Amino acid sequence: MKAVQVTEPGEPFEVVDRDVPDPAADEVRVEVDACGICHSDVFVKEGQWPGVEYPRIPGHEVAGRIDAVGDDVEAWEVGDRVGVGWHGGHCFTCDACRRGNFINCENAKVTGISYDGGYAEYMTAPQEALARMPEDLDSVDAAPLLCAGITTFNALRNTDARAGDLVAVQGVGGLGHLAIQYAHAAGFETVAISRSPDKEDLAYDLGADHFLDASEVDPAEELQSMGGARVVLGTAPSADAMESVAGGLGVDGELVAVAVPGGPVSVPVQQFVTSRNAVSGWPSGDARDSQDTLEFSDLRDITPEIEMYALEDAEEAYDAMLDNEVRFRAVLVPGE
Ligand SMILES: [Zn+2]
Ligand SMILES: [Zn+2]
Structure with a gap:
């Protein structure tokens, strides 16, 4: 199979031919x-x-179809459409797992970090890491929902905010453009x-009721x-930007960070x-949270804005993502 791997940290991606992996007893193989x-x-x-053991194939926003199942797998069949996100498996026996808190498993696996991920034509994944995909959801749309989508959807639905409450999304980018749609829905x-006035029309199209140009007004x-x-909801990885909105909270308000700035964030105590x-x-979130995200996105026609790249162009796509030139999520499509 064709795959894109990090051979050595800090080096460019390498496009390589690899053997198609076989699933272990509790795994499935996914055709990406x-x-x-x-x-x-x-x-x-x-x-x-x-x-991380190198070489490693990255990628934790994977949409595909099961094409082989391990001997102990009963809940999944060849042909099932599935997604694999950041949470790549858990141990079932640590204290967090015994409480059903799989995302905080002490032995949690991360897709594309603990094992090879989706920058490839095939990958294997533990069965507990699989989200079932609604049949009419496009794979290229589903892929970013498995990280950018679940993170914002799951963060918002686990706050105390109720319908009608004022909810602000700081940042209109890869995470933010999905968060606005979930908040509206x-x-x-x-x-x-946003600090980019040119995002205003888009923000309204995505369902925002108000747009604050933080380059002009104090948000x-x-x-x-x-x-x-x-x-x-803090979706832009900027301490400055998060600090600029912390003063906008009302009674019992909560600043929820889903992006990670490089430094600490001060708040008005x-x-x-x-x-x-x-x-x-x-x-x-865990795989069931991913599935909730896919199902809700399908129900409410929530899709990411994407740019598609061939596997061979992973380096170009990655650089564009780093340079903030992708509007808003880059998606690798094998065979494209
Ligand atoms: Zn565990
Ligand atoms: Zn991610």
């Missing part, structure tokens, strides 16, 4: 239809994740915040003038105390 490129692939490419009064003041946000504000973070 599409795999999104995520900023977190930097961990593999640049050697920033401890314990959830019935929130949705505010999009915290504007949110306060609307009554204060119940939730601000006086307001946090007075208004019982909180700052928190949210990881992605």
Whole structure:
């Protein structure tokens, strides 16, 4: 099979021929239809994740079809359409797993980091890492939903915000353009915040009720003038940008970070105390959360904006992603 691997951290991707992998007893083999490129692939490419064995095939936004199942697999069949996201498997026996908290498994596997991922024509995955794909959802649309989608969908639905509440999405990019659609679909009064005025039309198209151009106005003041946000979802990896919205929280408001800035984020503690504000973070979710994301996205016609690349062009696609030139998610399509 054709695959794209990181042979040595810090080096360009290599397009290689590999043997098609065979699934272990508790795994399936997935014929990959599409795999999104995520900023977190930097961990593999640049050697920033401890314990990665190289060469490694990255990719944790995988949409495809099962083409072989291991001997112990009963719930999945050849031909099933599936997705594999960041959460790539768990042990079932650690304390977190015994409480059903699989995302916090002490022995959790990460797709494309702990084992080879979706920058390839085939991959294998543990059966507990599989999300079932709605039949009429396109694989190229589904791929980014398995990381950018689940992260924003799952973060929002696990807040205390209810329909009608003011919910702001900071950043209109790979994560933010999906978060706006989920916030709108959830019935929130949705505010999009960006430092790029040219995102305004798009934000409204995606379902935003308000757009704040943070290069012109103080987003915290504007949110306060609307009554204060119940939730601000931080989707742009910028400490400055997150700090600029923390002052916009209303009573019991919460700043939820899903993007990870390079440095610490300061918050106005006086307001946090007075208004019982909180700052928190949210990881992605497990395979069933991924499936919920796919099903809800299908139900409400929520799709990512994507640019497609052939496997051979992974380096070009990755560089474009790093340079913020992709609008908004790059997707590798084998055979494209
Ligand atoms: Zn990701
Ligand atoms: Zn575990």
